[in-house]
Amino acid sequence: MSPTIHALRVLSRARWQITVNRWWRVSLARKVGSVIMLVFGLFGLAFTLFLGFFITKGLSSVRLTDGLAQTGIDQPALLVALPSALMLGILLLATLSSIGGAISALFFSNDLEFLLTAPIPVRSVFIAKLIESLVGQYLLMLALAVMPLIGYGLALDYGLAYFLVLPLIVLATPLMPTALGAFLAVLILRVVPPRRAREILGVLGSLMGLGFYFGSQLLTGSSGAQRLGGNAAWVANLDQPYLPNAWAGRALRGVGVGDWRGLGYALIYIVAAGLIFYGGTLVTERMYHSGWLAVAGSGETRRKRKSAAPAQTRRQLGGWRGQAQTIVSKDLRVLPRDLRNLIQFIWPLAFAAFWLWRIISDSDTGIAGRDPLTVLASGVGVAFFICSTLSARLAQTGISREGRAYWLLQVAPIHARAIVWGKAALAWLPFPIVGLLMMSLTVVLGGLNPLLGLLGWLAVAVVGAGMTTIQTSFGAAFPVLDWEQPEKMISFRAGCLGSLLGWSYAFISAALIALASLPLTLPLLSPSTSRSPVVWLVAGVGLLGALLVTGLALTLPVRIGAERLERLEG
Template sequence: MQEYLLLLRTSLKIWFSSTFKSKSKKKIIGTIFAYLALLAFAVFWTILSANLFKDLIALFPAGSEIFIEKSILTVAQLLALGTILFLFLTGLRILYEYLYESQDVSFLLATPLQVENIFAAKLTECLGLIFLSISFMTLTPFIGLGIAFKAGFFYYLSTIISFLAGFVIFGSIAALLLLLIMRFVPGQKLKQILMSLTLIMGLVIVFVSQMFSSNMMNMTEEDIINALSGFSDLGINKMSFLPHVWMAKSSVATLPNSQINFWANFIPLVVISALVFWFTTKLSAKLYLSGWSSGQETDSPKKKRAKSNAKNKEEKRLSRVGSPFGAMLKKEMLYLKREPMMWYQIAVGLIVLGFFAFNNARIQSQSGVTGSIPPDFINQSVNLFMILLFAGLSGPTVAGLALSREGKNWRFMQSLPVEPRTVYWSKFIFGYLPCLLEGLIGVAVFHYIKIEMFPLYITIPTIAISLAALISVDLWTDIYFPNFNIKIGSSKSQEGAGKILLVNLAMMPIILLLGATFSFQWWYSKVGIFSALSPEVAKAIGLGVFAFETIGVFIISSTTSINRLKLLFTGAVDAKGA
């Protein structure tokens, strides 16, 4: 126990020092800003959840306390079950990285510390990180539930403890599975499997949430009550032996006037969590070291071969293809094919776009919208803007890290006989093609569902030109502020996620500006200085300024990016991690 607490205290000190005592003020400010943003989102989600629960309570007539508690318990169990599924399926990859890929594991295993204490400390650290990372989304609805019922302090305390216990149970089970799997499955292969499961789970969550939102749009009060009763009739309220039921009941039992026995659910939850954690820790004494070492031995030859063949492969690409540009483009296309996060981003965008189009088509069919000119133009502009928005937001994931993803290969690339212009245009195509593909698929979906759209000879060029401008800006941000320390696809690489988030936030005003310019003929009459313009003149001005903006942004971003690349290639300016 003493070694376990010592490791936890040391990890906490290292985290606090690296986060809040860094020599870089920029890093400290960025970290504080990120935590404040998460806190603001948690507050927003809590208030929204409280209002939703208040509306749900208001659906029931007076004297329906039993049905209200039954419905609230059903919702709580669904939320708890969703939290556990999210932890179990998406947290496996994070557990693997912390338990088997952390740089300090090799050092710790070489010390006299007991293996089970090292494993327990790393597991606790990882579960704590996952809890903090997703609690602002999964725990806040329960906080909102307490606000809606005006619950006391004991409700919030018991809810937090119940969620922590649930995390420990399923996190320990996930770690136990990893201990057993690492005995038989190579580390790199397991990492690929976990990455695939994470992305598939993410797509399922997006699809289910969009389908649920789509169905909720047309539900009446009676439909909502019947749906909750239907979930209750499935029997999930009666499965008292399931941990997620204990989590939900331990929380709901402390609400005012609740009839649920708190201790009958809270005590088994806490006891089982302690036993599962203890059992997993004890078993790690026999399995953790052998699994970690076998994973290192399996992956090391592959890594050595990859490093020794990297330069030879690069030179072969240059020799096979007739021009340096062809070789660079072929390399980027190979990256494109092997980038799962990029395809995941496109799939998410297409799912959301598809449901947006489906909901719009259903609303139009129910309302019987006529073909009058103003509504048509507004709907056409909004639909075009939505396609451009989702296709453009995929850019930071690809083009926003196009140069940084070179990593340690950047020094080698500097020695290649290629021009900066060649590198730029190959990187541009690398980021542009997937976004253009997403935009074109979105156009096809909208036309197939028969959503109001501009003619194709207007829609396709507009999307192509706008995306070219947006991607050039994404690439510009990475060329001017590259970071070759970023690990693509690693959950521990907070720099990559932070950079994508910042680029996304920076792109939103540009997308809004392009949309406002394109739709100038819609809103110009509401502005005093433009109200005297005729519709034809307003249309000409809007399209002219739109073309000037997109082409101007594209030319300026491309020119300055190429000039910056020249400085990077000569070493006049350096980049982080180069």
């Protein structure tokens, strides 16, 4: 047996043992959690299968032919292009994720120093790491390609040949992006420091996602039918014979309808994937070892930063509030420096811009000329949604962001409640700041009474405070401090409980605030309505209720979070 094959066997066995241990040598609670996640995952797979099935069934329905033609949709062309379009999306997504995956696997694994100094060929380490990356890609394929394509085949009554060729196409698909990703990773790391490269890639990934979404929303016509027709034409255009995704798509479509040219496309696709994988790994492997040595020997780029403001000029609050302020100041400094944190804000900010544009310009959804109550409700709703999206990540990852440096807070003479308050204060900031901006625009563009605008802003800020406190507290109660990848900062329990209780509180308090504001809003609904004692009574009950639930939201979860934090051992 060649040394490379032998080393690959040893490494694969070790990886298998680690995977098994991760599943079996954990507490019962984590095992139960894993089973629940697995069940959710299976539901997700079933969902994507049905989605593929019903979309295809809908698009191929004879009854829809005339209707689709009226909206400018070429029904047969769209049906033919669907697999190609899906494969293009998968290939792009897989290539982008494989660059990040390759950087992590080939340059940041904890075992690299040990492996690269062991008497085994570097090639075997490289291939073993690539195989590890491939596992993730196949899982991605299973959810996003295999199940929808099975649904597609079932909806069009394709025969056995389709379902035999599909696994071959799926097996070949991740080979190209994985090899390409590894090659690009090695190239990128020759010019950009590794940590920065990982951060930049994260931002690029988010921007690409945004590009896809808003591109399809903005570049096509403004009316629903026009937009649908434009999108369909765009999807149909993705089936170009010179693109690899089209080879896969045409292969599947061909064997599905009994056109044996499909087999030729399948062969071309599989051979091309194999050649690209072989050639790519061969070239990259040559560059890898020297690249790794360069990375291992270098730290973060040395970059002079502006000195912190002289300490004596800053006003420091006294007592625990001063400590909470210290934590907020530290987080405000750190957040913009870490691009991985900025990624969290790209989507909500883009949504904010997009909704603003829609509110201003769109005749269907714009607020101009609407009745004041609709304007108020839309403004408050959009402002709260955007602020809560910005705030949720900050709140739920509040403690987890400290990561392994959390020991600094643990050994400091600071009460756990001050830590939770500090984190909650930071996460709450989007509500008063972005909320003020959004409500001001609602007042200006929608012609809303400024007093109502102010009340709307207050409601956003108050409900936001309660919601943020709940989410921060549950993030503190169940933190993840040993994360390697930022997307794994929120634990399952923190995410579930924080979101569930946070949104439950938001709906209840919003309803109570709506009741409390009846004396102001009722005349808008019906100018003839008098403010009877019953209205004032209902408003009073609503106000008291809102104060009570918000008071509870601001205190009780903090107590739970702080108590759990104090019990944390490290």
